[in-house]
Amino acid sequence: MDSLTASEQRELQSRMERKQMKEFMGTSQMFSNLVTHCFDSCVDDFTTKSLVQRETGCVSRCVKKFMAGSERIGTRFQEQQAQMMNQPPPGR
Secondary structure (H helix, E strand, O other), rough: OOOOOHHHHHHHHHHHHHHHHHHHHHHHHHHHHHHHHHHHHHHOOOOOOOOOOHHHHHHHHHHHHHHHHHHHHHHHHHHHHHHHOOOOOOOO
């Protein structure tokens, strides 16, 4: 980064900050989707302040399924990316 001009360094820093913000927003959205889905699917007894045992178990299973699904999707995406990188360019 020492070989960049001050202007180029600022531009690079700005791009890195935007990328980090996009990643953070994506993670925040995923977490929000998880909370909404598991709450809507599992919590239906509003007569107590805390979750009943059935709801606690449901939420735990829901989160585990969501995380396993997300991990599997990420793995498949990486596999597809690797395959694409190993293919020759079109037209050759």
